[in-house]
Amino acid sequence: MGREATLSRPGVRDWIYAVDVAEAVTLLIEASRPKHRLYNISSGMEWPALQWGEDLATLHPGFICRLAEAGEAATVDLHSPADRAPLSVARLAEEFDWRARFGCADSAADLSAWWTRHRGEN
Numbered sequence: 001m002g003r004e005a006t007l008s009r010p011g012v013r014d015w016i017y018a019v020d021v022a023e024a025v026t027l028l029i030e031a032s033r034p035k036h037r038l039y040n041i042s043s044g045m046e047w048p049a050l051q052w053g054e055d056l057a058t059l060h061p062g063f064i065c066r067l068a069e070a071g072e073a074a075t076v077d078l079h080s081p082a083d084r085a086p087l088s089v090a091r092l093a094e095e096f097d098w099r100a101r102f103g104c105a106d107s108a109a110d111l112s113a114w115w116t117r118h119r120g121e122n
Helices: 018-030 049-059 090-096 104-118
Strands: 005-007 065-067
Touching: 005 049, 018 090, 049 065, 049 104
Parallel strands: 005 065
Antiparallel strands: none
16 A cells, blocks of 8 residues: 555446455355346445545555546556446345445445555565
8 A cells, every 4th residue: 555546537336345246256156046147246336436545545544545637647447438327236135135245434444454454464
């Protein structure tokens, strides 16, 4: 976390934390007879990537997350030139009663705790 994170725009999307993805994928792998061949894995909640970075920065003094200035290259890839509509997670919710556990602030706090525990490992 030694570098500044700069974004080209706030990046509003239905972001999902890796822990939630792992749990949803595990659920689907272990399902004996899923009703569908396709399931969207998403938090179902929209938040700006900028907000997530700012939440993380409050937990790590010295880390900065901000919008790039005019003419400045962003250091964070938002993976598309524009924001998109959220994915429907209705199939996972209805069939498996699954919902992502982590929202914006929760996922930043969990990553911060993980990083703090493991930062000395190589």
